[in-house]
Amino acid sequence: MSEFVEAVDIEVTVNGKTYQRSVEPRLLLVEFLREELGLTGTHIGCDTSYCGACTIHMNGAPVKSCTLFAVQADGQTLTTVEGLATDAGLHPLQKAFSEHHGLQCGYCTPGMLMSAKALLERNPNPSDKEIKKQIAGNVCRCTGYQNIIKSVHAAAAEMRES
């Protein structure tokens, strides 16, 4: 840490666990998660919030963690891709992406999953158009998106049934 900047104490709950850390005010939230907490499932793709690889949930809403400071998460509740699976297994979205080839390199996938999760939590049966609108802020360079849409539909169906 630079000696010229005064650190700030923050308390953040991530995936159900509460952390207290002292951070530089300029530390980005995504780097706090990755470097301080070791939660490296959230990826950095563009640094400018266009690609969505860094999407996480803050208090249940999707946010791009590359354009937030860690200090802005003080007192907030976060969920990252590491918080999706439970002891019972993978989240329906994770299973559906695998089953329907909704990923190739997988780098954008954590952000895709978090954006899709936010959609399905408020709309359990989205149309193609609603899926496109929700995920338009997440860029995938591998798949051409068709199987991502298919995967979100499949996960929605499974979640509606369970």
Added chain:
Amino acid sequence: MTTDMNNSLYELPTESPRFVGQQVRRIEDPALVSGSVEFIDNVTLPGMLHAAILRCPHPHARIVSIDTTAARQLPGVVAVLTGEDVKRWCNPVVTAPEGWGAYCLAVDKARFVGEPVMAIAATDRYIAEDACELVEVEYEVLPAVPDAPAAIAADSPLLFENQNSNVMLQRVYDWGEVEPLFERADHIVRETFRWNRVGANPMETFGCISQWNLADNSLTCRGSYQTPSFMVLGRSASLNLPSNKVRIIAHPHGGSFGGKGGPRGTDISALLSRKAGGRPVKYIEDRAEYLLAGGGQSWDRYYEAALAVMADGTVTGLKVKLLDDQGAGAEGYGTISVAKPLAAFTGPYRIQAAQYDLTVVATNRAPTFAYRGYGPPPHNLVLETLMDSAARELGIDSAEIRRRNYIQPEQFPYTIPSGNEYDSGNYPEVLARALQMADYEALRAQQQTARDEGRYLGIGVVSTVEPGVFDWNAYRTAGVQGVGVPEGARVNFDMLGQVTVTVGFALEGQGQYTVAAQVVADYFGLEMDAVRVVCASSDAAPPHFGPGGSRVGVALTGAVLGACHKIAEKFRRVGAVLLQCEPDDLELAGGAVRMRERPEAQLGLADLAGTMLARSDLLPPDMDPHPGATHVWTPPGRTEPDEQGRCKSYLTAANATHVVLVEVDPDTGVTEILKYVIVDDCGTRLNPANVEGQVQGGVAQGVGAALLEQYVYTEDGQPLVSTFADYLMPTLHEVPITQKGAVVTPSPFTPLGAKGCGEGSIHITPAAVICAINDALQPLGVKVRETPASPSRIWNLIREAGT
């Protein structure tokens, strides 16, 4: 759509494969969907430092002085690297053609905006970047060469003082009697094109961690390397290290598409590690660095082309004149992209003769690199647009003119004028299926109705050939040497019968580890869960190249099958000892070695492996006790190029037809894709889901190139692209949902009959979309001759035409 498997599966010892040819789940996915894959930026080593690079803001500038005094005093800064160090320790990077490479950091002068000028390693990245801001560099700005036409001007400033001009390569290929064919032609169709720079832009940029071991003067680099074995050779040459003292550990990477780059970042972090007493140094390229100066810019071209056509629509000759802008040197091997079109120069057509007039130049733009497709996408746009122009001039339907000119199924293997041999195909069938799926006649009727209503609908019907399984010989034009690219795999049983496949390349998204597991599981009658696929570091891996040039699915299958055959032989020899018979009495079937005549007399593979590794008392002393084997596959029948560059280069020729319906809004210039139909033939589909994933992903990149993406430079050579706000990546809104169909014509030359299929869609999609747009614009009397066909470009075309 699934397809019937073909009988070339004879190389698997089973008549009913359970996995090969099936849409199995990828073994790669569980870790990827849980966010637990070890991408390089997720790795932290003890004592690790972080690098930041200071980059030149000018297209062309002499470095007068660099003052790092203040930067060195910043707490946390451990090492500072400048051109002086690099000049002392390194060589300029090796290039093809030779002599067009720079050092990893600018020495004396910089040749493009974003060229590294100095670098710092510090205890964290924030401090390293702070320190870069404290560095004072004095530049003497030099006159720049902003684009290719400027590079060949008489008074053009020299980029490389060791060269006489900015021309890297200039020659004319004549394949057959081109001029007489043009003289005899009933029609000659001519076009000019400008293809602007596009690039790979994988979601993960390049990253690495380098560690210089000062005790034995060896180097270990971990990173997102697409081609580890070539990284070893390159680092050995640039850093003056014996090649066996460079160890590359490839990590899974977040996409590559050829455009991962890495030599400069690796060399810089390696030298910083050397200066930091051997501490590991991580360098993670950020997106702005990638867009400005990374490994992703490709295909910056000016074309003039002509087609000789007879009155009946027979196309007899093709002339292509290309002026290609490589940017500031050949360090990224972008030169290969002008050579690769030789492998399918005349597309799927029986064109008798062709001419390729090539001029490849250096400019003060960023150096160009490989990008998926590696050159043919612009070439195919040129050829396919000419085909449409010819159809229009002769009053023939655009699908019909293609059908009349196809190489026929019975003509394979077919040698094209530029020398390559196509293995197999059924182009008329692929076209027919595509037209049927698209309901082509209805589309034309819909177009007519729309035109009557004053709307501008257009249809593109485009066919291309995708050369697959690349070979070095294809690139002799660019100065590349060698014939035959190896791919190796090591397959080992442990004593419990579990299998590990070791390859030399890391995961990057195409699902090849799944393909390896499918083949091994079917070969030995195992569950896929019993097969693990791992990547070894470069010093432990079998000889390999890895993904690239639509090769690794085919090449890996060959390597894995070869290793499996060798193991099966060993199992039969051991089985013969245990069953007291001859090896020839035994066969491998159903997960066991059994007697052909008495199948109930059999031994499980775990029993055999366990005996080999733990019961040497049961075996003769000279028997190989290793239940494993390595096989290195090379493509058969490749040949040395002749003086006109002609050779058997790419082993396979896949084929596709795309039918696209677009609507262009003349008031806004916006193109909307209304329908997109694909039929492709890449031989045996080892994993149909993988194939379709490659097809759809290539469509996305092709749509990007056709409509959105461009590395914009100003007239004086300044790049204007530094974020995804400037470089427009296709999203769900722009990429069409496609209907896909398949024809299966197995390759007679490859294991299991599969063909390379990773690049076919990007080869064809830009042409298909642009041809559809031009069809839509026809009533307005304008034509797109520059990519991308952005709204502003189309709107200006319409406005300038005054319609």
